[in-house]
Amino acid sequence: MKLKNAVALGVTLSAVVTGAAFADTIRVGVIAPFSGPFALYGTQYEQAIAAYQAKHGTSVGEHEIEFIFRDSGGINPDLSRSLAQELLIRDQVDYLAGFTFTPNALAVAPLITQSETPTVIFNAATSSINRDSEFFLRTSFTLWQVSAPIADWAYDQGIRTVITTVADYGPGIDAENGFTAAFEARGGEVIDAVRMPLSTTDFTPFLQSVRAAEPDAVFVFVPGGPTTFAYTRTYNENGLREAGIEFLGTAETEESNLQALGDAAIGLNTAYHYSAAHDSDMNREFLAAIAEMDDPAAVNWASVGAYDGVHLIYEMIEAAGSDGPAAVEHALGLEWESPRGPLVMDPESRTVIQNVYHRVVQRNEETGLLENFETGIIATVGDLGWDQ
Amino acid sequence: MGLFLNIVVDGVAYGMILFMIAVGLSVTMGLMRVVNLAHGGFAMIGGALAHVFGTQMGLGFGLTLLLALAGTIAIALPLERVIYRRVYGFGELQQVLATIGLTFLMIATVNWWLGSTLLAVAMPEILNQSVDLGFRTLPAHRIAVIGLGLSVTLGLWILIDRTRFGVRLRAAVDNRAIASAHGINTDRIYMITFGLGAGLAALGGIMGAELLPIDAYYPLRYMVLFLIVVAVGGMGSILGSFLAAIGLGLLETATRYLVPDLSTITFFALVIALLAMRPQGLLGRE
Amino acid sequence: MRNLIAPLALILLGVALFFLFPYNLAFATRIVIMVILVLSLDLVLGYAGIPTLGQGAMYGAGAYAAGLFAIHIWADPFAGLIAGALAGAILALISGFVLMRASGLTLIMLTIAVASICHEIANRARGVTGGADGLRGIRMDPVFGIFEFDFIGVTGYWYTFGVAALVFAFLVILVRSPFGLGLRGIHESPDRMMAIGAPVYWRRLAAYVVGGAIAGIAGALTAQISQLVSLETFAFALSAEAMIMLILGGMGRLYGAAIGTVVFMWVHHTAAANDPFNWLFVIGAMVLAVVFFLPSGLISLPAAVTRLIKGGRNGGA
Numbered sequence A: 001m002k003l004k005n006a007v008a009l010g011v012t013l014s015a016v017v018t019g020a021a022f023a024d025t026i027r028v029g030v031i032a033p034f035s036g037p038f039a040l041y042g043t044q045y046e047q048a049i050a051a052y053q054a055k056h057g058t059s060v061g062e063h064e065i066e067f068i069f070r071d072s073g074g075i076n077p078d079l080s081r082s083l084a085q086e087l088l089i090r091d092q093v094d095y096l097a098g099f100t101f102t103p104n105a106l107a108v109a110p111l112i113t114q115s116e117t118p119t120v121i122f123n124a125a126t127s128s129i130n131r132d133s134e135f136f137l138r139t140s141f142t143l144w145q146v147s148a149p150i151a152d153w154a155y156d157q158g159i160r161t162v163i164t165t166v167a168d169y170g171p172g173i174d175a176e177n178g179f180t181a182a183f184e185a186r187g188g189e190v191i192d193a194v195r196m197p198l199s200t201t202d203f204t205p206f207l208q209s210v211r212a213a214e215p216d217a218v219f220v221f222v223p224g225g226p227t228t229f230a231y232t233r234t235y236n237e238n239g240l241r242e243a244g245i246e247f248l249g250t251a252e253t254e255e256s257n258l259q260a261l262g263d264a265a266i267g268l269n270t271a272y273h274y275s276a277a278h279d280s281d282m283n284r285e286f287l288a289a290i291a292e293m294d295d296p297a298a299v300n301w302a303s304v305g306a307y308d309g310v311h312l313i314y315e316m317i318e319a320a321g322s323d324g325p326a327a328v329e330h331a332l333g334l335e336w337e338s339p340r341g342p343l344v345m346d347p348e349s350r351t352v353i354q355n356v357y358h359r360v361v362q363r364n365e366e367t368g369l370l371e372n373f374e375t376g377i378i379a380t381v382g383d384l385g386w387d388q
Numbered sequence B: 001m002g003l004f005l006n007i008v009v010d011g012v013a014y015g016m017i018l019f020m021i022a023v024g025l026s027v028t029m030g031l032m033r034v035v036n037l038a039h040g041g042f043a044m045i046g047g048a049l050a051h052v053f054g055t056q057m058g059l060g061f062g063l064t065l066l067l068a069l070a071g072t073i074a075i076a077l078p079l080e081r082v083i084y085r086r087v088y089g090f091g092e093l094q095q096v097l098a099t100i101g102l103t104f105l106m107i108a109t110v111n112w113w114l115g116s117t118l119l120a121v122a123m124p125e126i127l128n129q130s131v132d133l134g135f136r137t138l139p140a141h142r143i144a145v146i147g148l149g150l151s152v153t154l155g156l157w158i159l160i161d162r163t164r165f166g167v168r169l170r171a172a173v174d175n176r177a178i179a180s181a182h183g184i185n186t187d188r189i190y191m192i193t194f195g196l197g198a199g200l201a202a203l204g205g206i207m208g209a210e211l212l213p214i215d216a217y218y219p220l221r222y223m224v225l226f227l228i229v230v231a232v233g234g235m236g237s238i239l240g241s242f243l244a245a246i247g248l249g250l251l252e253t254a255t256r257y258l259v260p261d262l263s264t265i266t267f268f269a270l271v272i273a274l275l276a277m278r279p280q281g282l283l284g285r286e
Numbered sequence C: 001m002r003n004l005i006a007p008l009a010l011i012l013l014g015v016a017l018f019f020l021f022p023y024n025l026a027f028a029t030r031i032v033i034m035v036i037l038v039l040s041l042d043l044v045l046g047y048a049g050i051p052t053l054g055q056g057a058m059y060g061a062g063a064y065a066a067g068l069f070a071i072h073i074w075a076d077p078f079a080g081l082i083a084g085a086l087a088g089a090i091l092a093l094i095s096g097f098v099l100m101r102a103s104g105l106t107l108i109m110l111t112i113a114v115a116s117i118c119h120e121i122a123n124r125a126r127g128v129t130g131g132a133d134g135l136r137g138i139r140m141d142p143v144f145g146i147f148e149f150d151f152i153g154v155t156g157y158w159y160t161f162g163v164a165a166l167v168f169a170f171l172v173i174l175v176r177s178p179f180g181l182g183l184r185g186i187h188e189s190p191d192r193m194m195a196i197g198a199p200v201y202w203r204r205l206a207a208y209v210v211g212g213a214i215a216g217i218a219g220a221l222t223a224q225i226s227q228l229v230s231l232e233t234f235a236f237a238l239s240a241e242a243m244i245m246l247i248l249g250g251m252g253r254l255y256g257a258a259i260g261t262v263v264f265m266w267v268h269h270t271a272a273a274n275d276p277f278n279w280l281f282v283i284g285a286m287v288l289a290v291v292f293f294l295p296s297g298l299i300s301l302p303a304a305v306t307r308l309i310k311g312g313r314n315g316g317a
Helices: A008-018 A036-056 A077-089 A102-115 A127-131 A143-156 A170-186 A204-213 A226-237 A255-265 A281-291 A301-320 A324-331 B002-031 B039-056 B061-087 B092-114 B140-162 B164-174 B176-181 B186-207 B223-233 B238-258 B260-277 C002-020 C025-047 C055-072 C077-099 C104-124 C154-176 C178-188 C190-195 C200-226 C236-249 C255-274 C279-293 C298-310
Strands: A025-032 A063-071 A095-098 A119-121 A136-138 A161-167 A189-196 A217-221 A246-249 A269-272 A335-338 A341-345 A352-363 A370-381 B130-132 B137-139
Touching (some): A025 A036, A025 A077, A036 A063, A036 A281, A077 A095, A077 A102, A077 C025, A077 C200, A102 A127, A119 A301, A127 A136, A143 A170, A143 A217, A143 A352, A143 A370, A161 A170, A161 A204, A170 A189, A170 A217, A189 B260, A204 B002, A204 B238, A204 B260, A217 A226, A301 A324, B002 B039, B002 B186, B002 B238, B039 B061, B039 B223, B061 B092, B061 B186, B092 C236, B130 B140, B164 B176, B164 B186, B176 B186, B223 B238, B223 C104, B238 B260, C002 C025, C025 C055, C025 C178, C025 C200, C025 C236, C055 C104, C055 C200, C055 C236, C077 C104, C104 C236, C178 C200, C190 C200, C236 C298
Parallel strands (some): A025 A063, A025 A095, A095 A119, A161 A217
Antiparallel strands (some): A352 A370, B130 B137
């Protein structure tokens, strides 16, 4: 029996509010930033969900599926938790989804465990989130999952010495560890590990130091938006490229800010699980569906994370309706085809096993726009950070 | 030696960008004594207009810069008449609240108009090159900013210390009632000075966009940075802001070369130490 | 008798919140916690006249202290509050030695710098604090050993509300004490107080420390209710929002702090729910309207309305 239903107050009062709803409507609460500097995520989730529903309908079997959106602003675990409570108690949702930031996901862990609510993470990428509740399922990626493959790729290209430059916060440290472990396992050498304060606006000092040390490549992880913009600009302007120091990154060239980076971005190497330029019919269909929306947002990993997340929720509802534990049971080991390629929900880490591609930024001659061109698959891996 | 030169070159270049962005604030806040938290908003408006004219419409850089500055001032002057004119008379905290409210409206407007992603400002080819200094290279746009910063400092100094307008401005700021009694049109002086501050903000926003890229949340993201420059420099002193910006640029750059891991803590600790020793700032009066 | 109306109204408001938002108790609880933080700011800013945009430093210190205390030492809620209050007070004391020598913009910048340093320390000490992922694993014992923190948040709400009522009562007594009156005097005319021999520096420091302790209590409550502490507790945005709420409600009145917080958070919540993309328009317009038409804050609204209705010649603002 669900705890939330066991509380008399919740049941009596909610009957008044939701009395009109059909018994077979299953609600999914989406907690994501719809306002503030990260509002793009919310738009992307919303449009990916709409695209999925346009193609697959709004019902599965006898269940009508309804999405309820709630704005978490930026990193705000207190708000995230209270929104989850509101969704679970008042709106009687049976599934939760969204979650862009790690603290916001962690804040709901006790709630979803107690109420046995399957919760699909569309983005938050710290491995250990899934350890806090067995009801977490993740359709995005983890930082280890993408930063270890770029190390493999680099070693295969003959790169032997690297300096890592990461933003000095949780995700940056994760990326640094993932890269270093994989690179050193192959026999490469990380000659320096620089951690740059999050508030950095001028990266010149860090990149000048890198240049002076003359490694074969520099690995980077910085948060998206202004920081990435300033970093890539500075990388180019300080002549690291001319000095032959390769750029190794992950999400730095993501699609929502790629055009703003301009020609400076051409030739940058990244390893990632999704590029909007992925060559498949399913991806082209996905892009076309988003393009039909009013005011379509740029499609990037967040869009595809949400799209696959909805697919997973539909699968779970079809198999188990509103029975949380049975739904999670069904999801484990599930395989499906996504716009990014084939996916398997890893039964152990509850993060998808997927292809990680090597990409290089180039200008598409037809559209004149910059894109992440996939040169090939580096590895097909699950969450490499799970056992760390 | 190489390290020392690097710190000096990068520090001065970075400091000059800080100065360019903060100098408008030291005009409105330092000279006119209005706690203008919406300063970053005007910088953002300038940057956003430059994005629209330059990147979206493809106009040349010179024309873009001119239109963006004119556009920002055209927005600032009515705001001065309708809102700021009354804000001058408020207490400090009411000024904080009013200008924060205004900042929110600016952010919401740009967010609604252009979205929340980065708004790239296209630089002319010549500024995108790297210039060889012998021992290393430096991006041309930073050299341009250094030149521009020096000329703005000189220009403001001449304007405020050497012209009739400057005399009147100082009189109006020191004692508005007496200045009015002497037949100085203080309303007009305030309006012109405010427009100057907004124009400088826009210029700084555009020229600094390579380092502090423009987006809808720019005014809040960098608010503290602007305020620190003015506070360290001392209220009412353009030269103080100049020295503070260069000093802070050198300081931040030095900590990033020497103690990259601890640079934020070191930076703020030194700022605290400085302000504790000189609460009025480097060249502040009072 | 008249003195009882306002506190009773406040208690009624608290009870009303419980029944008005039976499904949103978590939200109501967040409001009450924020009221405590804004009250601490009212003491510091409204009474002692110390402008600060760094009250988040003490709030965050209280949150981490209470969280760590619950995880490693004792999970009793009240003991956690004491830990939070102590942490806030100690941080306020240490930083206050330097801060209270400054004033105006310089002081504001110093308070921001202190909060930034705290943020950076908590970020770097990730072995202890969890860094950017947040401090997790906080599980509280029942209140008084009886009332478990429940899923809906009933216990959480009454517990928080009770603490808020105590803090409020304490502040009402404090601001009417000789100490509080002295603060008011310093605020209005520091020179005169100095002239009559009042230890201005030490009184301001004492007010800052008491304010720090209360902010620490607010932080401790947030850690206990959310079971997670994030770096954002130190964020500039939080301190700035607290200040907006205070000025919105009206400074130096205590009730203003409560009203400003409830109105701001309620408008924010409603506007964000209706149009998440553009709610900032609503907040910005509201802030501007208040500052222009009700310069003493929302608490002066009844008086302003009375003036308007009477339409007396002396009514002009």
